[in-house]
Amino acid sequence: MLIQHLGPLASSLFSLLAIASLLLSFVMLGSRWLKNYLYAFAAESWIIAALSAAVGYYGNYPELYLIAMLTLLFRGLLLPYLIWRIIRRLNVGREIHVILQPSTSLVVGAFFVMFALSVSFRVATAFQLEMTVAVLALTVMLSMKLIGFLMLAVRHEAISQILGLLVLENGIFLGSQILVPGMPLLIELVILFDLLIIVACFGVLVGYLLTHVGSTSTLDLKRLVG
Amino acid sequence: MLGALLLALSLAPLVALVGCLIVRRPRICEALNVVASAVSFLCALPLPFLVDGSPSLFWSDYIIIDRTSAWVIICTSIVYFLASIYAVGYMRMLKEDERLFRFYALFAGFGLTTLAGPLMNSVGIYWIAIELTTLVSTFLVAFERVAESMEAAWKYIMAVSAGISLALLGTVLFYWCGSFVLGPTYQMTWAVLTDAAPKMNPTLFDPCVSARARRLRDQGRIGAHA
Numbered sequence: 001m002l003i004q005h006l007g008p009l010a011s012s013l014f015s016l017l018a019i020a021s022l023l024l025s026f027v028m029l030g031s032r033w034l035k036n037y038l039y040a041f042a043a044e045s046w047i048i049a050a051l052s053a054a055v056g057y058y059g060n061y062p063e064l065y066l067i068a069m070l071t072l073l074f075r076g077l078l079l080p081y082l083i084w085r086i087i088r089r090l091n092v093g094r095e096i097h098v099i100l101q102p103s104t105s106l107v108v109g110a111f112f113v114m115f116a117l118s119v120s121f122r123v124a125t126a127f128q129l130e131m132t133v134a135v136l137a138l139t140v141m142l143s144m145k146l147i148g149f150l151m152l153a154v155r156h157e158a159i160s161q162i163l164g165l166l167v168l169e170n171g172i173f174l175g176s177q178i179l180v181p182g183m184p185l186l187i188e189l190v191i192l193f194d195l196l197i198i199v200a201c202f203g204v205l206v207g208y209l210l211t212h213v214g215s216t217s218t219l220d221l222k223r224l225v226g
Numbered sequence: 227m228l229g230a231l232l233l234a235l236s237l238a239p240l241v242a243l244v245g246c247l248i249v250r251r252p253r254i255c256e257a258l259n260v261v262a263s264a265v266s267f268l269c270a271l272p273l274p275f276l277v278d279g280s281p282s283l284f285w286s287d288y289i290i291i292d293r294t295s296a297w298v299i300i301c302t303s304i305v306y307f308l309a310s311i312y313a314v315g316y317m318r319m320l321k322e323d324e325r326l327f328r329f330y331a332l333f334a335g336f337g338l339t340t341l342a343g344p345l346m347n348s349v350g351i352y353w354i355a356i357e358l359t360t361l362v363s364t365f366l367v368a369f370e371r372v373a374e375s376m377e378a379a380w381k382y383i384m385a386v387s388a389g390i391s392l393a394l395l396g397t398v399l400f401y402w403c404g405s406f407v408l409g410p411t412y413q414m415t416w417a418v419l420t421d422a423a424p425k426m427n428p429t430l431f432d433p434c435v436s437a438r439a440r441r442l443r444d445q446g447r448i449g450a451h452a
Contacts (some may be wrong), residue, residue: 002410067240126429127406145395151373152388161384176398182410184350221377 002181003082003132010058011133014178017051018133018140021174022113025147025167029105034087037163038080041170045075048174055181064181068225071173079166086206087159093185097219100154109147137178144171156217158206228276229284231269232281235299236342238265240307242334252323256314262334263310265304266341270296281417287448288347290416302344305416306337311385320370329369335362349414353390353397360386403430 006014016018024047027040049072056064100108120138144167151164171177242262246255257290273296281292313333339362343355360383368379401414407422 123429127427141395145391148391149388152384157378165384165387165391168388169394170340172391172395176401179402180398180405180410182405183398184411184413218380221380223374224377224381 002055003129003134003137003178006058006133010054012108012135013054013058014051015136017047017054018136018174018178021047021051021170022140022143025144025171026106026109027053028151028163028167029109029147032098032102032103034092034094034157037160038083038087041083041163041166042076042080044167044170045071045079048170048177049076051174052177053175059181061181064177074164075170083159083162088161090206092157092159095155095157095160096219097156098154099156105150105154108150109143112146112150113139113143114144116140133178137175141175141179144168144174147171156219158218161218228273228282228291231273231276232284232289232345235266235269235303236338236345238269239334239338239341240261243331243338246327246334252326255327256317259310259330259334260314261397263307263337266337267303270300270341273299283347287415288351289345290347291345298344299341302337302340306341309333310337315387322370325369329366331360332366332369336366347415347417349397349400349416349419353393356393357390360390397433399430403427 021044024040024044028037029135031037031040049068052064052071056062056068086152117135117139120135121130123138124132124135127134130134136150148166148168149169150165151167155161155164239262245258249255249258257429273291274293277291277293277296279293281290283290310333313329317329322329336359339355339359342350343359346352346355360413364379364383364386368375397414400419403426404414404419404422406413406427407425408418412418
């Protein structure tokens, strides 16, 4: 196991990168502007790419360098570019109707992080890993998961929901880099590939939504309700 | 015998998929799809009687079939068969003949992925198969070009993608738990997980896996395919 015998420098570097990406998901929660979401997501992907490279270097997993490059290319450049094009084409700047104000969502997000921390600490204690970076990796993974679900629930623009889903995936990706760096390469490649397809689907769907419903706010989707 | 049936079961929708994309004539696509689903249904029928207590493996252990997956495949193939009979009349009513080959190609693709999913031996590839069913079926839901089906497709892909990201989290956590027993890199197949389950730390999933594995071991079944 990599995390059981990790030097202090490597642990602090991993912690720094994990915390930075958690902070960037708070940037998404605290803003209303779609551009800010997009920049935060791109920066988060670059940080995750850096983390993959760092794990590859310290844990001696050369295949992680490839994953770092793919992450940088797909999630750091290509996905943000595709989403940026959708934003420009749709001509939407920000969330207009909000259920939860950005400040309130920040507080809710902070509670989610506390909840994730207490769960992760218990889990890590059971594995005798409570003094390692595993606690932090689990915390960031679970709290980015919860923050992604929060974004899906309280934001209405189609773009925000796509980015919420991408935050969900980013959280798992980040956690799996630290916790299971030896997981076979195939899965990571396919996750990257899937994400690309998903956004292509979303591009199609957003176009359809605009032409057939006339707006990209999911608040207008209320013909099919139970 | 069993291997040939499984091959026919999954090749039939694949042939229909490729055939629809090549031929593009609406009536031929209909016929191809109904025939493919009938072949799958007939191949699925004898499966539970051919599979005995221990799972059978094919194609250098990528394909697995046991009693549970045999029953799942029977249920799927019944639905696939009935739905493709119903689709003929329903899709003629829509008068979308020039786009109809896409519908039937996607329909056969959906049949293929749902039938192939339960046959996957690796947990990672199983997840990928489920993800592919999602991607294919989104376009099926969005096939009719009216606002309602766009809305349905959007809601469908949001709910399903969030769900599949939870499944990915579960896969990563299972792999992590197994890496304490089996080392940082191992092939994550169902048999490997079941064998390692009694030695895993039960904190993460006591109610499901460990308890089931202990019960299976008590019944003396684990030895059969260890």
